[in-house]
Amino acid sequence: MKRLRLYFALFFILLAVPIVILLSHTYSNLEQESFFLYRRTAESLMATVYQRLQENLLVEEQRPYTHYRYIHVADRAVPQQEGLNLSPLADFPVQSKIPGILGYFQIDPDGSFHSPLLPDKDPAIAVPQREERQEMKDKLATLLEGLFSLTPGLQAQLDELKLEESPPTAKKNSSNFRDNLESRVDITLEQRYEREASESTYRLGSKEDPKTDSLQRRVQKSSLRQAEIFDSQLKDAYSQDLEKAKESAAPQRADDAPDSRVVAGQTNRAFQMGDELRSQDKDVLSEPEAEPEVVAEVDPFQSEVIDNRWLVFYRKVWPQQRRYIQGFAASLPEFLESHLDAAFLNSALPETASYLVFHQGELLEPTPAGQNNPRPLLLHSAALPYPLNDFDLAITVAQLPQSPAHQLVTFLALFLSVLFLGGFLGVYRLTVKQMELAQKKSDFVSAVSHELKTPLTAIRMYGEVLMEGWVEEEKKEGYYQQIHDESVRLSRLIQNVLTLAELERSEWQINLTTVQPVEFVAQITERLSNQVKRAGFEFETVSEGEVKPIQVDTDALTQILINLIDNAIKFSKDAETKKIVLTASQLGNDCYIRVRDFGPGIPSRKLKSIFEKFYRIDNEMTRTTRGTGIGLSLVKMLADAMGAHVDVANRQPGTEFSLRF
Known part of the structure; x- marks a missing residue:
C-alpha cells in the first residue's frame, strides 16, 4: 500500500507541475496583455492631455x-x-x-x-x-x-x-521624482515588463516634439x-x-x-x-508708401x-x-483638473483609474480622481510638455481589471482542476478498494478453505471411529450428532457462498409472502434451539405489542436470522452471560426483528464496516473466531433485496442487530 501511495504521489506531481507552470505562464501573459492594453490607453490619454495643453498654450504663444x-x-x-x-x-x-x-x-x-x-x-x-x-x-x-x-x-x-x-x-525633472513615485504607487508590473514597456511605450517628454524641440526665440x-x-x-x-x-x-x-x-x-x-503733431512738417504723398x-x-x-x-x-x-x-x-x-479630468472621463480606462501630479518631484495635493487607493498600480508616467516639463503625471489604477479571457481561463482551470483532482482521487480510491478487495478475497479463500477443512476433518474422523468400532455403544449417538452438526455447518457455508454469488450476479429471485413475525420468530427458535443449547447458550423469544403481518422472502429471512444467531454464538462464546434474545416488535407502521447477544460488542470505529464483503474484525493471521467474512454482508444484501433495513448497535453489554420492515 505504501508503494501504491508513492507511485500515485509521483504520478500526481509529474502531472500537476506542468499544469501549474502552464497556468502560471498563461496568467502571466493575460496579465501582461491587460497591463499593456490599459497602458496604451493611458498613453493615449497622455497624448490627449499633451495635445490640449499645446493647443491652449499655442494660442498664447502666437x-x-x-x-x-x-x-x-x-x-x-x-x-x-x-x-x-x-x-x-x-x-x-x-x-x-x-x-x-x-x-x-x-x-x-x-x-x-x-x-x-x-x-x-x-x-x-x-x-x-x-x-x-x-x-x-x-x-x-x-x-x-x-x-x-x-x-x-x-x-x-x-x-x-x-x-x-x-x-x-x-528644465530637468527633479531627481527625487522616482523615489516619491515608488513610495506612493506599486510599480511591480512596470518593473516586471520593463523591457517590453521600454520597447513599446511612447513617453511624453522623453521624445522630441517638433513644437518644442528648439525652444528658440521667435520673431x-x-x-x-x-x-x-x-x-x-x-x-x-x-x-x-x-x-x-x-x-x-x-x-x-x-x-x-x-x-x-x-x-x-x-x-x-x-x-x-499726436499723429497730427508729428505730421505737420510732412508733405502728403500722392501715393501711399x-x-x-x-x-x-x-x-x-x-x-x-x-x-x-x-x-x-x-x-x-x-x-x-x-x-x-x-x-x-x-x-x-x-x-x-480642467485638462486631466475631461481626458479621464472620455478615456477607456476603468473606473478605478486615477492620477497623481508631481511638481519638481514632489506630489501635489491629490485631485478627487486620485483618492481611490492608497497604493495603486502604476500604468504610465511621463513629464508634461514644455513649458510644464517640471510637472510629471502618473496614471494609476486601483486594481488591474481582468479580461474576459482571464475569466474564461480561470473557469477552465477550476473545472479542469476539479476534474483532475476528482478523477485522480477516484482512481486512487478505486485502486485502493480493488487492492483491499483482492486482499479480502485472498483472506476469504483462506477462510473458506479453513471452514471447509474443519467440518470435513471432523466428519471423516467420527466416521472412521464408527466404522472401526472403536467407540462404545452409548457414545455412538453423540458421534452421529457431531457428524450431523458438521454437515449442517458445511451445508450452510456452501449455501452462503452460492447465495453471495447469486446476489452479485443479480440472479437471486425474491418471492415475497405474508408472514406473522411472532410466529416466524417462534419457528426459527424451535429450529435452532438444539444448536444454541449445544453451544451452551440460552435462547429467549420476546414479543412486544401487537405485531402486524409483513411481506418477506421466507428463505432470505431464515438465512438472515441463522447468520445473525450463528454470528452471536461465535463472538459471545466467552461472555459471562451466554444468552441470545430474539425479539419481534411493532413501532408505528414499522415492524422490527432484533437479535441480541451479551458478548463484548463491536468497536465503534468498525460498526460501519462490518457489512462489507469479506470484512473481518480480526486479522486473518491473528483471528480467534471461525468464519469467512461473508455472513453479515449476506445479511445486508438479502435485507436490501427484500426492501428491509438492517442496522447494528452496541448495548451494555453485547450487540443488537435489528431488521426493520
Missing part, C-alpha cells in the same frame, strides 16, 4: 505682444476708428481659453507692473468696472511680487542686457504705428497728446462708464492728435508655481532692443 496694453492698433485698421482699438485682453471678467485664468500682466523695462485691464498714464479715461479691474491688477501684482522685481529704476540694467540674454531652456512683426502706440504708453512723449485727450473727454462716473466702443473712439481721437515694420524677438513661455496654488506663464519680448515680461496667471488646481 498672441501679438502688442495685446498686452489696454490700447493697441488693429492689424487691419477700421477707417472710422483710425486704427486704434481696445486690446482683446482688456475684457473684464477676463476671457481666455486658459482654464482658471486670473489675469494677464506685463512688466515694462523700467520694472513697472501693468495689466491690459487698465490704461497706462491716463487714469482719467473712463473704464468700466475700474475698481474691480484695479483690485484684480493689485492681486496680480501681489502674487507676482516674489517672482519678479517690480521695482522702478531697472531701465539702465535692462538696457545693458539687451539681446545678450539667452532664451529659456527646458513677431508689427507695423511702426503698432510699435509706437505700444511704446508710447511707456514713454512720456505723448503726454501732451494725452492732456488734450483729457480736455476733450467729459468726466464720467465709473458706474456710468460708456461701453468699450465709445472708450475706443475717445482714445483713438487722443492718439490721432509701404509702412515700415518693427521686428520683435519673443522667447517661449516659461512657467512657475507659486504656493502650489497658482501657475504663472511668462515670456520675454524684445521690441526695439527693450525687454518686456509678459504673461498670465491661472489657478493651478483648476488648470490641471
Whole structure:
C-alpha cells in the first residue's frame, strides 16, 4: 500500500507541475496583455492631455505682444476708428481659453507692473468696472511680487542686457521624482515588463516634439504705428497728446462708464492728435508708401508655481532692443483638473483609474480622481510638455481589471482542476478498494478453505471411529450428532457462498409472502434451539405489542436470522452471560426483528464496516473466531433485496442487530 501511495504521489506531481507552470505562464501573459492594453490607453490619454495643453498654450504663444496694453492698433485698421482699438485682453471678467485664468500682466523695462485691464498714464479715461479691474491688477501684482522685481529704476540694467540674454531652456525633472513615485504607487508590473514597456511605450517628454524641440526665440512683426502706440504708453512723449485727450473727454462716473466702443473712439481721437503733431512738417504723398515694420524677438513661455496654488506663464519680448515680461496667471488646481479630468472621463480606462501630479518631484495635493487607493498600480508616467516639463503625471489604477479571457481561463482551470483532482482521487480510491478487495478475497479463500477443512476433518474422523468400532455403544449417538452438526455447518457455508454469488450476479429471485413475525420468530427458535443449547447458550423469544403481518422472502429471512444467531454464538462464546434474545416488535407502521447477544460488542470505529464483503474484525493471521467474512454482508444484501433495513448497535453489554420492515 505504501508503494501504491508513492507511485500515485509521483504520478500526481509529474502531472500537476506542468499544469501549474502552464497556468502560471498563461496568467502571466493575460496579465501582461491587460497591463499593456490599459497602458496604451493611458498613453493615449497622455497624448490627449499633451495635445490640449499645446493647443491652449499655442494660442498664447502666437498672441501679438502688442495685446498686452489696454490700447493697441488693429492689424487691419477700421477707417472710422483710425486704427486704434481696445486690446482683446482688456475684457473684464477676463476671457481666455486658459482654464482658471486670473489675469494677464506685463512688466515694462523700467520694472513697472501693468495689466491690459487698465490704461497706462491716463487714469482719467473712463473704464468700466475700474475698481474691480484695479483690485484684480493689485492681486496680480501681489502674487507676482516674489517672482519678479517690480521695482522702478531697472531701465539702465535692462538696457545693458539687451539681446545678450539667452532664451529659456527646458528644465530637468527633479531627481527625487522616482523615489516619491515608488513610495506612493506599486510599480511591480512596470518593473516586471520593463523591457517590453521600454520597447513599446511612447513617453511624453522623453521624445522630441517638433513644437518644442528648439525652444528658440521667435520673431513677431508689427507695423511702426503698432510699435509706437505700444511704446508710447511707456514713454512720456505723448503726454501732451494725452492732456488734450483729457480736455476733450467729459468726466464720467465709473458706474456710468460708456461701453468699450465709445472708450475706443475717445482714445483713438487722443492718439490721432499726436499723429497730427508729428505730421505737420510732412508733405502728403500722392501715393501711399509701404509702412515700415518693427521686428520683435519673443522667447517661449516659461512657467512657475507659486504656493502650489497658482501657475504663472511668462515670456520675454524684445521690441526695439527693450525687454518686456509678459504673461498670465491661472489657478493651478483648476488648470490641471480642467485638462486631466475631461481626458479621464472620455478615456477607456476603468473606473478605478486615477492620477497623481508631481511638481519638481514632489506630489501635489491629490485631485478627487486620485483618492481611490492608497497604493495603486502604476500604468504610465511621463513629464508634461514644455513649458510644464517640471510637472510629471502618473496614471494609476486601483486594481488591474481582468479580461474576459482571464475569466474564461480561470473557469477552465477550476473545472479542469476539479476534474483532475476528482478523477485522480477516484482512481486512487478505486485502486485502493480493488487492492483491499483482492486482499479480502485472498483472506476469504483462506477462510473458506479453513471452514471447509474443519467440518470435513471432523466428519471423516467420527466416521472412521464408527466404522472401526472403536467407540462404545452409548457414545455412538453423540458421534452421529457431531457428524450431523458438521454437515449442517458445511451445508450452510456452501449455501452462503452460492447465495453471495447469486446476489452479485443479480440472479437471486425474491418471492415475497405474508408472514406473522411472532410466529416466524417462534419457528426459527424451535429450529435452532438444539444448536444454541449445544453451544451452551440460552435462547429467549420476546414479543412486544401487537405485531402486524409483513411481506418477506421466507428463505432470505431464515438465512438472515441463522447468520445473525450463528454470528452471536461465535463472538459471545466467552461472555459471562451466554444468552441470545430474539425479539419481534411493532413501532408505528414499522415492524422490527432484533437479535441480541451479551458478548463484548463491536468497536465503534468498525460498526460501519462490518457489512462489507469479506470484512473481518480480526486479522486473518491473528483471528480467534471461525468464519469467512461473508455472513453479515449476506445479511445486508438479502435485507436490501427484500426492501428491509438492517442496522447494528452496541448495548451494555453485547450487540443488537435489528431488521426493520
